[in-house]
Every structure is written in C-alpha cells, then in structure tokens.
Amino acid sequence: MNYSYLNIINQLKRNSVAFISVIIAVSSLSYNTWRNEKTEDNRNQRFAAFEVLLKLGELQQVVFHSHYDGDDDGNWNPRAGWTYVLTIRDLSRVSGEVMSAEANKLYSVWQDNWQHLGKEQQHVDTITAGIDQMRDTTVSIITSLQ
Secondary structure, three states: OHHHHHHHHHHHHHOHHHHHHHHHHHHHHHHHHHHHHHHHHHHHHHHHHHHHHHHHHHHHHHHHHHHHOOOOOOOOOHHHHHHHHHHHHHHHHHHOHHHHHHHHHHHHHHHHHHHHOOOOHHHHHHHHHHHHHHHHHHHHHHHHOO
C-alpha cells in the first residue's frame, strides 16, 4: 500500500507539467467561450439599440408631420407610427428588461395618444416625452455595454 502511494506521488511529480497544461488549457477555453458569448451578446444589443434609435427618429418624424403639417399629402398618417412602435418594442426585447419595459411604456403612450395627433398639443407632448425617454434609455444601454 505504501509502495502504490509513493508510485502515485512519483507519477504526479513526473507529469506535473502535463497536469498544469491541461488546467491552463481548460481554463483558457472556458474564458474564451465566455468572452465570445459576452461579445456576441453585446454586439446584438448594440445593433438592436441603434436600430431602435433609427426607428425612434422615424416615429418622431411621423408625429411631427402628422401633427404640425396636417398630413396634406397622405404620406404621414399617424397609423404608420404603429409599425415603428411595434418594431421598437420587438427590437428592445434583445436589449434586456430595462429597455423592454421602456418600449412597453412607449407602446402604451402611443396607444393612448396617437388618435389625437393634429388636434391637441398635449398628446404630441406626451408622445414626444415617451420617445425622448426611450431614446435616453437606449443611449444609456449603448454606453453601458462593455
């Protein structure tokens, strides 16, 4: 029994470099896998956030044209804003709970106020405030990514 114990110790000493190499290889592989997944997640969030900013700008354009220009040419129907609001809500789901919750608020604001565009300034101000809040949240998400 004593001989086998010494034999094991002897084997460990002779193969210590191999054991250390395996430990380093496994830990390096684990770190690289984690880092790649984190990078991909950040890339997806960043891309979605930039798309949200673009859609917010287009939604703002619909609001301004619908309210202030009176939609004389028929190109700025406030119903078109629904496509932007729904797209923003879908894209925000990629960027976490905070952005998703903010997009749901924007959806509610739009739902409650879009019919009054072109009629009452208070509704334009409410929608614009919702867009601005979503924009601020989106920019803070982008800047927080590592």
